[in-house]
Amino acid sequence: MGFLKVEDLKVHFPIKGGIFGRTVDHVKAVDGVSFSLEKGKTYGLVGESGSGKSTTGRAIIGLNHITGGNVFFEDKEITGVRKAKSDIRKDIQMIFQDPYSSLNPKKRVLDIVAEPLRNFENLSRKEERVRVQELLELVGLSPESILKYPHEFSGGQRQRIGVARAVALKPKLIIADEPVSALDVSVQAQVLNFMNEIQKELDLTYMFISHDLGVIKHMCDQIGIMYKGRFVEEGTATEIFENPQHIYTKRLVAAIPDIDPRKREEMKKFRAEVNTEYEQAYNDYFNEEGLAYSLKPISETHLVALPEKG
Amino acid sequence: MAEKLLEIKNLKTSFRIKDDYFAAVDDVSLTVNKNEVLAIVGESGCGKSALAFSIMGLHTRAKMEGNISFKGENIVGISPSKLNKLRGKNMGMIFQDPLTALNPLMEIGDQIGEALLLHNKELSKTQRKEKVIKLLNKVGIPRPEYVYEQFPHELSGGMRQRVVIATAIANEPELLIADEPTTALDVTIQSQILDLIKDLKEDMDSGIVLITHDLGVVAEMADRVAVMYAGQIVEIADVTTLFEEPLHPYTRSLFNSVPNAKEAQDRLHVIQGIVPSLQNLPRIGCRFAPRMPWIDGEAHEEHPEMHEVKPGHYVRCSCYKHFHFPEESKEEEHHGVS
Numbered sequence: 218m219g220f221l222k223v224e225d226l227k228v229h230f231p232i233k234g235g236i237f238g239r240t241v242d243h244v245k246a247v248d249g250v251s252f253s254l255e256k257g258k259t260y261g262l263v264g265e266s267g268s269g270k271s272t273t274g275r276a277i278i279g280l281n282h283i284t285g286g287n288v289f290f291e292d293k294e295i296t297g298v299r300k301a302k303s304d305i306r307k308d309i310q311m312i313f314q315d316p317y318s319s320l321n322p323k324k325r326v327l328d329i330v331a332e333p334l335r336n337f338e339n340l341s342r343k344e345e346r347v348r349v350q351e352l353l354e355l356v357g358l359s360p361e362s363i364l365k366y367p368h369e370f371s372g373g374q375r376q377r378i379g380v381a382r383a384v385a386l387k388p389k390l391i392i393a394d395e396p397v398s399a400l401d402v403s404v405q406a407q408v409l410n411f412m413n414e415i416q417k418e419l420d421l422t423y424m425f426i427s428h429d430l431g432v433i434k435h436m437c438d439q440i441g442i443m444y445k446g447r448f449v450e451e452g453t454a455t456e457i458f459e460n461p462q463h464i465y466t467k468r469l470v471a472a473i474p475d476i477d478p479r480k481r482e483e484m485k486k487f488r489a490e491v492n493t494e495y496e497q498a499y500n501d502y503f504n505e506e507g508l509a510y511s512l513k514p515i516s517e518t519h520l521v522a523l524p525e526k527g
Numbered sequence: 528m529a530e531k532l533l534e535i536k537n538l539k540t541s542f543r544i545k546d547d548y549f550a551a552v553d554d555v556s557l558t559v560n561k562n563e564v565l566a567i568v569g570e571s572g573c574g575k576s577a578l579a580f581s582i583m584g585l586h587t588r589a590k591m592e593g594n595i596s597f598k599g600e601n602i603v604g605i606s607p608s609k610l611n612k613l614r615g616k617n618m619g620m621i622f623q624d625p626l627t628a629l630n631p632l633m634e635i636g637d638q639i640g641e642a643l644l645l646h647n648k649e650l651s652k653t654q655r656k657e658k659v660i661k662l663l664n665k666v667g668i669p670r671p672e673y674v675y676e677q678f679p680h681e682l683s684g685g686m687r688q689r690v691v692i693a694t695a696i697a698n699e700p701e702l703l704i705a706d707e708p709t710t711a712l713d714v715t716i717q718s719q720i721l722d723l724i725k726d727l728k729e730d731m732d733s734g735i736v737l738i739t740h741d742l743g744v745v746a747e748m749a750d751r752v753a754v755m756y757a758g759q760i761v762e763i764a765d766v767t768t769l770f771e772e773p774l775h776p777y778t779r780s781l782f783n784s785v786p787n788a789k790e791a792q793d794r795l796h797v798i799q800g801i802v803p804s805l806q807n808l809p810r811i812g813c814r815f816a817p818r819m820p821w822i823d824g825e826a827h828e829e830h831p832e833m834h835e836v837k838p839g840h841y842v843r844c845s846c847y848k849h850f851h852f853p854e855e856s857k858e859e860e861h862h863g864v865s
Contacts, residue, residue, distance in 0.1 A: 472715045
């Protein structure tokens with residue numbers, strides 16, 4: 218059990234101050250987060266900007282220094298593994314938010330997609346070319362495009378190049394940090410459909426980080442909601458959207474614009490109710506520092522951050 | 528009949544690329560009434576922001592043809608000094624990115640005060656400060672006296688957007704143009720900002736042009752909706768009609784490609800091809816035709832016109848009558864598997 222397991226993960230950034238640049242305090246970007254991912258499923262991490270969701274993703278893959286806690290991948294501890302060529306670097310890959318800045322504009326598609334192959338596999342030029350062409354076909358780009366540069370592609374196509382690079386080494390887990398936020402809706406649909414297809418084809422596990430609840434609901438099996446570096450609620454997509462328990466989740470779900478214009482008045486009332494409840498019950502759901510309590514299970518899959526006694 | 532505030536007729540805004548002019552806004556006609564929210568929806572590059580900038584007269588180098596009349600007076604091609612009397616006073620604009628819209632070297636109070644200073648010379652310094660603080664209060668900024676002396680970088684994204692809104696409404700404009708006012712914000716802040724804009728509409732009886740790509744925001748806010756594709760309006764209707772019976776192929780495709788938080792879908796619709804760039808726009812015939820190649824060419828008009836299908840519901844080109852989504856059978860198979 219437990220494909221990826223995160224235990225009490227903490228990422229604190231120092232705040233330097235004073236004339237000697239000493240560390241005066243810490244920003245607790247991620248403050249004691251635990252969760253686990255199941256193989257072949259999609260786990261969604263939701264939160265507003267500054268909630269620590271991206272930091273969590275980046276810490277798992279080793280792009281942020283971990284202050285405390287453990288990360289296990291297939292029962293092996295990978296916390297703080299910094300050796301560049303370890304297997305973990307092959308097995309876990311990342312898709313970045315902005316397809317315009319995550320591809321080197323001076324490199325050809327061939328070199329972009331082949332970079333992970335060059336780092337980990339000894340292929341001849343010819344073999345490498347064939348592999349890259351296969352990968353481009355997999356993501357629905359024409360194999361002839363290997364000699365083009367990123368600027369010759371549209372946003373959706375660029376994000377596909379990013380995906381091709383991420384799947385080049387046949388990873389097991391892909392951490393996708395806001396992969397469609399920079400894209401238009403029709404292009405977004407293209408990328409989401411495609412991510413679903415290759416998930417089945419390559420038996421991938423996704424960790425999907427996003428602030429867009431529509432996208433999260435569409436993609437994810439299990440969802441964790443973060444607030445100020447902690448989890449406030451975790452559950453299946455249905456549990457989170459149909460039966461949110463934590464006041465923060467309720468408010469978040471209520472704030473999603475409804476696409477039925479006739480329900481406008483109804484939603485307005487509902488939102489006002491939830492907001493009043495949020496203000497009144499705030500002290501019951503958060504401690505003196507305004508942070509969430511630790512998660513307590515209320516059913517097998519549904520966990521809510523509630524204070525010690527009910 | 529509601530009172531017309533803004534009337535645009537056959538507006539064409541062209542930009543020069545090398546030696547040719549290319550129209551980013553092409554033959555757009557619409558009206559905005561008092562106490563009404565008109566939403567303009569479309570993807571990036573469809574010309575919706577170019578349209579907003581045209582209304583405000585912010586394109587300095589573009590060639591503008593056609594007519595924009597604000598309260599019965601044409602404002603295309605009038606002198607900048609005349610335009611400056613309207614802008615910021617009768618017409619306000621909320622920009623998309625609050626960080627670039629604010630001057631980083633100016634205190635918040637001075638930025639908002641500037642709008643008052645330019646259009647209302649009678650106010651004394653203390654009166655102006657009072658008014659600014661009132662405005663900050665109105666847009667829901669806590670501790671306005673304190674924020675008055677802060678700089679933009681000291682505020683969060685949501686707060687900055689509120690400052691931009693406060694500046695735009697400082698002189699209680701009759702027309703407010705909001706270009707993606709909530710795109711950069713989180714959902715809870717988004718809903719607060721939208722409520723704020725709604726209140727302004729009610730309080731000041733203003734007309735609002737809301738530019739967005741988020742259909743949820745449209746459903747929450749708009750009275751009427753115009754859908755833009757490749758520089759043209761392809762469909763215009765009141766909000767309930769548009770959401771219940773979208774007609775134009777582009778509108779229908781757009782609706783089908785959005786993941787919806789309320790209902791689960793297995794597969795999202797993908798619009799084939801890409802949005803054409805300004806130089807490569809098909810200028811003859813139906814502009815959406817290349818993106819639905821499975822529809823017979825006969826279905827389109829040679830020179831697509833807007834047709835009034837029902838009172839107030841206009842659709843461009845006749846192809847909507849023949850439109851269907853492609854490979855229905857294949858789509859169903861996908862449903863069956865998952």
